[in-house]
Amino acid sequence: MRDKIDGMPAALSPTPRSTIRKSARARSERAALYEVLDAALIAHLGVIVDGAPLVLPTTFGRIGDTVYVHGSTGALSLRAGTREPVCLTVTLLDGLVYARSVFHHSANYRSAVLHAQARLVTDPQEKLDSLQAVVEHLTPGSWAHARQPTAKELAATTVLAIDTAEASVKVRSGPPVDDQSDLDAATAWAGVLPLHQRWGPPQPCALLPEGSVVPAHVTERPSPG
Numbered sequence: 001m002r003d004k005i006d007g008m009p010a011a012l013s014p015t016p017r018s019t020i021r022k023s024a025r026a027r028s029e030r031a032a033l034y035e036v037l038d039a040a041l042i043a044h045l046g047v048i049v050d051g052a053p054l055v056l057p058t059t060f061g062r063i064g065d066t067v068y069v070h071g072s073t074g075a076l077s078l079r080a081g082t083r084e085p086v087c088l089t090v091t092l093l094d095g096l097v098y099a100r101s102v103f104h105h106s107a108n109y110r111s112a113v114l115h116a117q118a119r120l121v122t123d124p125q126e127k128l129d130s131l132q133a134v135v136e137h138l139t140p141g142s143w144a145h146a147r148q149p150t151a152k153e154l155a156a157t158t159v160l161a162i163d164t165a166e167a168s169v170k171v172r173s174g175p176p177v178d179d180q181s182d183l184d185a186a187t188a189w190a191g192v193l194p195l196h197q198r199w200g201p202p203q204p205c206a207l208l209p210e211g212s213v214v215p216a217h218v219t220e221r222p223s224p225g
């Protein structure tokens with residue numbers, strides 16, 4: 001394993017709050033964290049609002065060791081995110097695990113959790129770069145293809161930077177883990193139903209000029225798998 005990735009230790013260094021109890025499913029490499037983050041299209045941002053947890057889905061982007069989330073300057077969650085620690089989770093569902101008992105039914109997945117104090121992005125260049133990262137993470141090729149943000153749009157947008165210093169990665173894969181008594185009884189079907197995500201055909205906006213061609217960054221986008 002390399003010593004550093006993006007200037008950060010190549011091994012994740014969890015604190016007690018980010019240490020996975022079931023350690024056999026924990027991944028300790030920063031590369032695994034980046035793999036999960038880069039494969040996920042959305043994240044869930046957990047913040048504390050008026051003393052209660054609020055967890056909202058959001059798009060995100062990554063530049064090196066920092067994850068960025070963005071939204072309206074009016075967004076409650078983003079305002080709260082600068083005041084108290086945040087938790088950002090990404091989840092990739094890879095399959096459903098059918099066991100011989102309902103107790104042992106499970107899911108195959110890759111997931112990552114970041115614990116951090118988010119930072120409001122105020123530097124104009126970092127803000128632009130982070131918005132590009134968010135757009136390119138969700139829709140690669142769009143930053144160059146579509147119109148760039150205006151000063152007014154930038155002013156209406158809040159960006160939070162969430163560092164990946166304290167992170168955990170958990171992965172479950174493989175068949176069900178059944179009790180021996182259920183294996184012996186062999187009464188129910190058991191196995192894995194893999195889940196694959198596929199893009200459908202592009203649906204051009206009805207307001208496009210006639211004859212508009214769907215660009216390659218849309219038609220040739222690989223499915224997430």
Ligand SMILES: Cc1cc2nc3c(=O)[nH]c(=O)nc-3n(C[C@H](O)[C@H](O)[C@H](O)COP(=O)(O)OP(=O)(O)OC[C@H]3O[C@@H](n4cnc5c(N)ncnc54)[C@H](O)[C@@H]3O)c2cc1C
Binds near residue numbers: 091
């Ligand atoms: C799609 C999916 C479905 C799941 N379904 C279930 C379910 O039905 N029942 C169930 O018990 N568990 C389920 N899990 C696992 C669940 O996310 C927790 O890992 C598990 O419940 C252990 O919780 P805990 O409070 O003991 O966590 P602990 O291991 O005690 O959590 C300590 C720290 O470990 C890290 N951590 C914990 N879980 C994860 C994770 N999933 N990914 C990354 N870091 C993590 C966090 O940093 C957390 O603060 C599911 C996970 C996924 C991705």
